Amino acid sequence: MVAAVLAGLSLLSLLTCGYLAWGSRRGGAGEAPGNLLGEEPAAGAPRSQPHIIFILADDQGFRDVGYHGSEIRTPTLDKLAAEGVKLENYYVQPMCTPSRSQLITGKYQIHTGLQHSIIRPTQPNCLPLDNVTLPQKLKEVGYSTHMVGKWHLGFYRRECMPTQRGFDSFFGSLLGSGDYYTHFKCDSPGICGYDLYENDNAAWDHDNGIYSTQMYTQKVQQILASHNPRKPIFLYIAYQAVHSPLQAPGRYFEHYRSINNINRRRYAAMLACLDEAINNVTLALRKYGYYENSIIIYSSDNGGQPMAGGSNWPLRGSKGTYWEGGIRAVGFVHSPLLKNKGSVCKELVHITDWFPTLITLAEGQIDEDIQLDGYDVWETISEGRRSPRVDILHNIDPIYTKAKNGSWAAGYGIWNTAIQSAIRVNHWKLLTGNPGYSDWVPPQAFSNAGPNRWHNERVSWSAGKTVWLFNITADPYERVDLSARHPEVVKQLLRRLSQFNKTAVPVRYPPKDPRSNPKLNGGVWGPWFKEDEKKKKSEKSKGGNKQKKSKNKKK
Numbered sequence: 001m002v003a004a005v006l007a008g009l010s011l012l013s014l015l016t017c018g019y020l021a022w023g024s025r026r027g028g029a030g031e032a033p034g035n036l037l038g039e040e041p042a043a044g045a046p047r048s049q050p051h052i053i054f055i056l057a058d059d060q061g062f063r064d065v066g067y068h069g070s071e072i073r074t075p076t077l078d079k080l081a082a083e084g085v086k087l088e089n090y091y092v093q094p095m096c097t098p099s100r101s102q103l104i105t106g107k108y109q110i111h112t113g114l115q116h117s118i119i120r121p122t123q124p125n126c127l128p129l130d131n132v133t134l135p136q137k138l139k140e141v142g143y144s145t146h147m148v149g150k151w152h153l154g155f156y157r158r159e160c161m162p163t164q165r166g167f168d169s170f171f172g173s174l175l176g177s178g179d180y181y182t183h184f185k186c187d188s189p190g191i192c193g194y195d196l197y198e199n200d201n202a203a204w205d206h207d208n209g210i211y212s213t214q215m216y217t218q219k220v221q222q223i224l225a226s227h228n229p230r231k232p233i234f235l236y237i238a239y240q241a242v243h244s245p246l247q248a249p250g251r252y253f254e255h256y257r258s259i260n261n262i263n264r265r266r267y268a269a270m271l272a273c274l275d276e277a278i279n280n281v282t283l284a285l286r287k288y289g290y291y292e293n294s295i296i297i298y299s300s301d302n303g304g305q306p307m308a309g310g311s312n313w314p315l316r317g318s319k320g321t322y323w324e325g326g327i328r329a330v331g332f333v334h335s336p337l338l339k340n341k342g343s344v345c346k347e348l349v350h351i352t353d354w355f356p357t358l359i360t361l362a363e364g365q366i367d368e369d370i371q372l373d374g375y376d377v378w379e380t381i382s383e384g385r386r387s388p389r390v391d392i393l394h395n396i397d398p399i400y401t402k403a404k405n406g407s408w409a410a411g412y413g414i415w416n417t418a419i420q421s422a423i424r425v426n427h428w429k430l431l432t433g434n435p436g437y438s439d440w441v442p443p444q445a446f447s448n449a450g451p452n453r454w455h456n457e458r459v460s461w462s463a464g465k466t467v468w469l470f471n472i473t474a475d476p477y478e479r480v481d482l483s484a485r486h487p488e489v490v491k492q493l494l495r496r497l498s499q500f501n502k503t504a505v506p507v508r509y510p511p512k513d514p515r516s517n518p519k520l521n522g523g524v525w526g527p528w529f530k531e532d533e534k535k536k537k538s539e540k541s542k543g544g545n546k547q548k549k550s551k552n553k554k555k
Contacts, residue, residue: 049141049232049362050337051294053285054354055278056103056236057330058096058150058243059319061304063311063443064271065330070311071443072268073255076279077332080296084334085381086344091392091424092302092351094319094326094436096152096176098395099301099351100238104153104165105131106355106374108393110500113508116399119154121175121187122512124529126154127165132370134355135166138234141364144168146223148216149238152176156516157529163199171198171206171219173240174525180212180240180247185525193518193525202524211249212240213270217277221284229289232362237281241274244308248273264446267309295335295361297354302326306441313442316478321436322394322422324478339382347387348424353377393500394422399507403433405464412487414494417466423497427473430483430493432466440477469493 064070066078067086093099097118098109104127109115112128119125127133135145147162149172154160162170173195178185186192196203206215220237227233248269255272259265278298285291303326304310305319317323331349352374359366360376375388397420406418411432415421420433469483469490483490515528 049143050335051229051233051235051285051290052138052143052358052362053235053237053281053294053296054103054358055281055296055298056100056149056238057274057298057300058238058240059302059305059308059310060242060271060300060330061306061310061312062300062315062325062328062330063313064242064267064304068330071259072271074271074275076275076282077298077330080278080282080298080334081332083341084296084332085338085340087331087333087349087381088344089346090299090329090331090349091327091394092299092329092331093395094302094321096150096243096301100151100153101127102350102352102373103354104133104135106134106352106370106372107131108352108373108395108500110393110396110504111371111373113505115395115504116397116507116509118176119152120512121185121525122191122514122516123154124156124510124513124516125508126156126160128508129159132367133166134358135234135236137166137355137359137364137366138232138362139166139168141232141362143232143234143362144227145234145236146170147236147238148172148219148223149236150176150240150243151238155525155527156513158200158527161200161527167236169199169223171203172216172238173197173212177240177243177245179245181209183207183212191517193521193523195525197526202522202526211247211273213273213277214249216240217280220281224284224288224290227288229293233290234358234362239274239277242267242270242310244305246270246309259446261309261446263307263309264311265309292336295333295337295358297331297333299331299351300329302329306445309446311441311443311446314440314477316440317436317438318441321438322420322431323435323438324472324476326436327394327422328476333381337382340384343384345381345384347377347380348389348392349377349380349387350374350389350392353389390426391496392424393497394424396421396497396501396504397507398504399509401434403466406433406466410464410466411494412491414491415497421497423493423500424472425493425496427471428489428493429470429472429478430490430497431468432494432497434466435468 064072066074067081093102095118097114101112101114105112112131139145145167147167147170151162151174155174175185175195178195183194183196184192185195194202196207246263246266248266252269252272256265256268259268285294303312303319312318312325315325315328317325319326355374356366356372356376357378361378377387379385380387400420402418408416410417417432422431467483468481470478518525521528
C-alpha cells in the first residue's frame with residue numbers, strides 16, 4: 001500500500017519534448033559567428049584520450065529540467081540526456097564550495113577540512129594546497145586544461161588561484177555569486193569589489209556588460225576554436241546560472257510571462273538562457289572537430305533554493321540541507337563513446353566519483369598514497385554494470401549549530417546526535433542533528449506573485465528528535481521515518497559514521513581578515529595574503545630580538 005502511494009506521488013515521468021535540432025536557434029547565448037551546422041573538419045585520427053567537457057550548473061533544482069516534469073523548457077538538456085545516460089541516483093553536496101572541492105579532489109569534505117559551510121570572500125582559506133587536483137592529474141598525461149566560470153574554492157593567496165591548481169587558463173569569477181552584468185559583489189556593507197578574472201588578473205578589458213552565461217559561452221567557443229582537436233582537452237565550464245541574483249536578458253522571459261511568481265519567472269528565464277548556451281557549446285564541439293571523441297558531463301552543484309525560484313519537487317528540503325532536495329542532483333553523461341546510449345542509470349553515483357573516473361578514461365595514473373573517496377564508475381554509466389559504490393558520507397559537520405536535544409544517549413552511546421551528519425548505506429539513509437529546512441515545496445507554491453509557504457507540506461517533529469532513518473529506494477521523498485522501527489539499522493549506520501569520523505581532519509573555517517577588503521586591492525577581489533611579507537616580519541622580529549640581546553650583553 002505504501003509503495004503504491006509513493007509511486008502515485010512521483011512526478012518524475014519523462015516528458016516527450018519537441019527537441020530543436022542542433023543549430024535551429026539563432027543569435028543565442030554566446031553563439032559564435034558563422035555556420036555551426038557545417039560538417040566537422042577532418043581532424044585526423046583522434047587520439048584514444050577523449051576530450052572531457054564538464055558542465056556544472058549552479059543551484060539548479062531537481063525538478064528544473066524538462067525530463068523531470070518542469071514547466072521550464074530545456075530542449076538542449078533533454079536531448080543531450082535522452083541520447084546519453086541519465087543519472088537518476090546521483091548525489092552532490094548541499095552547497096557550492098563542498099561540491100566543487102569534492103569534484104576536483106575526489107575526496108569527502110571531512111578529508112579536506114572544508115566540512116563546514118562555504119569559503120567566504122573575506123576568509124583566509126582555500127582548498128588545501130596539499131590536495132592534488134583533477135586538472136593537475138590530467139595535465140600529467142598531456143591534457144590542455146581550461147576553466148571558465150565560477151571557482152569558489154578560495155583565493156586569499158596566489159597559490160590558491162585556478163591557474164596554480166592545474167588549469168592552463170582561467171576566465172571567470174573567484175567568489176560564490178555576483179552581478180551577472182557588472183561582475184561586482186558586496187560581501188557586506190562597504191566591502192564590495194570587482195570579480196571577473198582572466199588567469200591571475202582582473203579582466204577589465206573583457207568587461208563589456210555582457211550577461212555572464214553568454215560571456216562564458218563565448219570564451220568556451222574561443223578556446224575550442226584555437227585548440228588543436230588532435231590533442232586532448234579538459235574544459236571545466238562552471239556557469240554562474242542559475243544562482244541568485246536573479247537576472248536574465250529580456251528576451252528569455254518571452255515564454256514565462258504567465259508565471260506570476262516573479263522569482264520563478266526570472267529563474268525560468270535564466271535557465272532558458274543556460275539551456276541555449278549549452279546548445280551553443282555543443283555546436284562548437286561539432287564545428288571544431290571535438291564531438292566524436294568527447295565526453296560531456298552535466299551536473300548541478302546542489303539542489304534548488306525555492307525562495308530564489310528553484311524547485312526540487314517531489315523531493316524534500318532545499319539547497320543547504322541534507323534532505324534529498326539539497327543533495328540529489330540533475331545529472332547526465334552524453335558521449336558518442338557510451339555503449340548504452342539512451343539509457344537511465346539508477347546505480348549510486350556521487351560527485352567524488354568523477355575524479356577517478358575521468359583520470360582513468362584519460363589513461364592517467366592515480367597515486368597509491370592519494371586516499372580517494374570516489375570510485376571509477378565509467379562501466380556503471382556506459383555499460384549498465386553495478387556501481388562499486390555502496391555508501392556515501394553526505395557529511396559530518398562538527399561546528400554547525402548543534403541540535404538542542406541531541407545526545408550520546410540518543411545515539412546509543414555510539415554517536416552524539418547533536419552533531420549534524422548524514423550518511424547513505426545501500427538503501428538506507430540516516431540523518432542526525434539539525435538537517436535543515438525540511439518542507440516539501442510543490443509547484444503550486446509558485447502560483448502567487450510573492451513568496452508563499454501556504455501550499456508547502458510541513459511536518460512538526462516531536463520535541464527532542466535528532467535521528468531520522470529512511471529507506472531511500474522505497475521512499476525517495478523521505479516521508480516515512482523508520483528510526484523507531486529499525487533501531488539495529490540505526491546503530492549500524494551510527495557505527496559507520498563513527499568510523500568515518502576517525503579519519504576526519506580538523507575543520508578549516510578561519511575568521512575574516514580585514515586585509516581582504518577590495519578597497520585595499522584596487523577595488524578588486526583577489527589574493528591579499530603575501531607569504532613573503534609574513535616571513536619578512538618574522539625575520540625582522542627575530543633580528544630585533546637579536547639586537548636587543550646584544551645590547552643587553554654590552555650593558
